[in-house]
Each structure stands twice: as structure tokens, then as C-alpha cells.
Amino acid sequence: MTPDTHGLFMCPGPDASQGVYVLSPYGLDIIESCLTCKMRADRIFCDLPTPALQAFETIKYATAYPKGAVLFVEGQAPRGIFVLCKGRVKLSICATDGKTLILKIAEAGEVLGLSATVSGKPYELTAETIDPGQINFVKREDFLRFLKEHSDACFKVAEQLSDKYNNACHEVRSLGLSHSAGEKLAKLLLEWSSKNGEAAKAEPRLKLALTHEEIAQMIGTSRETVTRLFADLKKRQIVQAKGSTLLIRNKAALKALASSG
């Protein structure tokens, strides 16, 4: 919530030309060069042809971030894009009264601040790291020039933006068309349970990495309501908690809740 200086924690690590992995200030290896990045192929944006990637290499700043760093705040003029290489980032919007809505938890491979950087309008949300990670920053002018010169990158950007739009539409559906908080929570749990290859399992399990407060902010309800809803789900044997992992015992019942309220 408290914005830092410029959202830029420069990584003062050793000479980049030496090797691909260098030790960063926050105790994690940082990926110094995109050209040799092992994860590149899996990522929508990063999988560019070599010439584009080389050009990107010259304009990006590889930086390491601590937990809780604010990359940008909603309403700020766009400074540039943030390519999330490692770690997770919380994307939220926030009302004048302090009420916050978490839109999504961005994972590695996503590009943040893209639409604002392209359109020139202010960032429409706030991005805050929730664990230490690495982020490649590119200044707006550099990025726009890069896009004009590399049409394949430009197409990737369109793809990323489509993805984001898709996401936002889902959020709108969930917020606007649900009849109750229970319905929204069920939807969220099902969405979470469909990750990490748990989708097919009859009784998927998932890590509850967020507090009730944060879950409440994701579905636009109050903390107490979330607590009560969880209590109810447990009483009805639909879910079962084991420490911070949640076991979904009755997927069908959860699905019924998600679509009826």
C-alpha cells in the first residue's frame, strides 16, 4: 500500500557478462540474460526470435525485488513495463476509502503495466510483489521503439493484452453475475484447484497461500464472511483443511454452489 521511491530496486550484482546466473541481494539467483533463460519457451511473451530478443536484451534492466515492493500504483503515469521472471505479484485496485480488490496474483512470465505503457494512460492497477522475485523493467520510450521495430514482439504484446482482457472479463463475470459471496468463493476455489495438475483428481488439494482477508478482497466481500463461508464448507464436509492445504472432498457440491449461489 505504501508506494516506494520509484518502484525500481536496481540490482547491484556482479558483472553481467560473466555468466547467466548471479547472486542477487535478496538471496535468489537472477536470470541475467533472456537469451539463455531456460524458461523462455514456456512463456507467452518471452518466446521471441533471436534478433528481437537481442534488441530486448539491450533495453531491459534485470532487477531483483524483495517481498512487498510496489512496482507501480494505480493512477501513476506509465513508466514502462515489468516482465515478471520469478516470484508472484499481487495486482489490485483500491477505492478512496481504502477498500481493496485483488484482481489477480500474477505468476512468472506475465508482463505487467503493459496496457498503460502501450496506451499512455495511467496504470489502472497497483502491482506489489508478494515474495522476493526478479523482474525485467523496460522504459516506456525504449519499449515503444522496440515494438515499432519488431513486429513479432508487437504481436506477442497483442496476445498478452488479449489474455489480460480475457482475465478481466472473467473477473467482471464473477463479480457481476454472482448472487452470493458463497458462489464467488466456490468459483475461486475451483479455479485454484484446477491448477498444478490437480484438475483431473476427484479430490484436488490446494495451498491456501492467502489470508481470509486477502481472499475476501479477491471476491469483493468482508473478511468475516469468508471465515463463515469456510466454516460452513467444512461443516458440510465439502472441504477439509490440513494446515495450510485445503482438500476438496466434494467437488460436485462445490460446483453446484459455484453456479447456483
Added chain:
Amino acid sequence: MTPDTHGLFMCPGPDASQGVYVLSPYGLDIIESCLTCKMRADRIFCDLPTPALQAFETIKYATAYPKGAVLFVEGQAPRGIFVLCKGRVKLSICATDGKTLILKIAEAGEVLGLSATVSGKPYELTAETIDPGQINFVKREDFLRFLKEHSDACFKVAEQLSDKYNNACHEVRSLGLSHSAGEKLAKLLLEWSSKNGEAAKAEPRLKLALTHEEIAQMIGTSRETVTRLFADLKKRQIVQAKGSTLLIRNKAALKALASSG
């Protein structure tokens, strides 16, 4: 709500090479060629350099639509993009129980079905014309090829998508961070009143082109609530109705409502 055959009403008008404007089946002049379109300069997407425009010309189908035509339905595989030249289009999402949420009323110059066409994922919303209009359709394969060949068009697409994302974020904010239906209605009225150069006026006026039912669908509430809210606003002298035009008599009060609830 009832999907038509393919969302394509071919315009059987006279020879396109003859002139720019030809008479369409629905009694409106259609803009046959983008190259000579007078509105081109004002529109985000259409203002392309001549070579790109010429290429676009060869792949687009200029078609006239009646009122109430369904261009595409949420969940359908993307057939292509729809460039809205004239008329308005209602964009909505719809729950299994029939409850509908209107996301926005698209105006001339917007490109519809863009993100689905780019990403290949199903259309995320339903598009339905609300008055007769003209739409240029481009098939998905043609459009993707066009984008690869014309990087300036690709950049325009990124801009359009950014715009759409921005819009969706506003929708999320309004839906997720409002405390009451009154707050959402006030926000909507202020947004409407800031169009058509009425923004600066102390007592802006706006055309109420939608029914209470539709307004309810825009802010995710019930028809009766909208009726009651309007009655309340009138009683408190904040707005005043004159036929189908609404005069905002107390903008400050409306703003207060919009931000506090």
C-alpha cells in the same frame, strides 16, 4: 439473445466500384471503402497508412445490419473481427440463469471480437446491435495474416486492446468497489454526462436511451432498484427528467453519491 445464423448479413447493394456510398437494405448509406471514409481520422483503429488500408480493403466485408442482430455470442469460437462503422452495439455477458450484465455500449470506430480473434479463445461476450448500422467483418485467418504483414496495424490492435482492458478495469472497479447500487448509478450517470461536450457544464444533460431494465443490467442490480433510485434522485432535486432527457441539477451531490455510497 437469440443468435442468428452466422452473424453475417451480407449487403447485396450495387457495385462497390461505382461510388463510395451505396444504399443498403436497412435504409442507411453504407461506407463502401475505408480509403475514402470521412470519419477515418477520428478513429483509433481505422487511421492506418495507405498500404495497410489497401490491404485491409481487400479482406474486409462491408455489411449492413438491422437492429437487434447478434454479431457473436459469448463462448463461440472466434470467426473474426467486426469493425463498427456506424450504429451502436450492446456488449454483454450472461449467466446460465439468464441474468445479463451489459458491459458497455460500443460506438462507431470500435473493433469488436478483437481479443478473441487474436488469442484464438472463445468470444468472451455477446455483441448485439441496438440500432441499424454498418460493420466491416474480417475473417480470422485473413486478419491474422494482415497483422503479420502490417506492423503498424498490429500496433493499432495493441492500442485498441489496451483501451478495452482499461474499460474492463473500470467495470471491475465499479462492480467490485461500490458499496451500494446508488453509488453505481451515480457513477454511470456521471460517466454518461461527461460525453457530448456536456462535461464542462454545471448542469449537464443527457439522453436516457436505455430502459430501467437495461440500466439495471449495466450496474448489476434489479430493475425495481433502478426505478426507486431515480425516484429518490428526483425527489432530492439532484436530477430532473424532461421526456427522455435527464438534466443533472446538482452535480456535486451526484459526485458525493458516486464516491461514498
Added chain:
DNA sequence: TACCGGTTGTGACTGTTATCACAACCAGAC
């Protein structure tokens, strides 16, 4: 004129959820 479908206005009732207040709990620091 009377009729009609769609829209708007209004009352009564009910369920959901926000809010406040406080107790219980848990993990880490000391």
C-alpha cells in the same frame, strides 16, 4: 375510441451480508 405490450412506479417481505465487538488462537521474538 378501446386495446395492447412494454415500461415505470410502489408496497410488503425476506435473505444476505456488512459492521462492530470481542474472544480465541498461533507463530515468532525475546
Added chain:
DNA sequence: GTCTGGTTGTGATAACAGTCACAACCGGTA
């Protein structure tokens, strides 16, 4: 062990808004 801050659990209360039901209205048409 004790303290402490953050999290979770739970009750009481009030307000908001959805729903049903029906009356009133309005514009077009036969």
C-alpha cells in the same frame, strides 16, 4: 516460559437490495 501482532472464529444488529405482486402509465395501432 511470556509477550505481541496478526490471524481466525462467532454473536448481535441493521441496512441494503432482490423478489413478488400489482397498479399506473405511455405510445402505437386497430
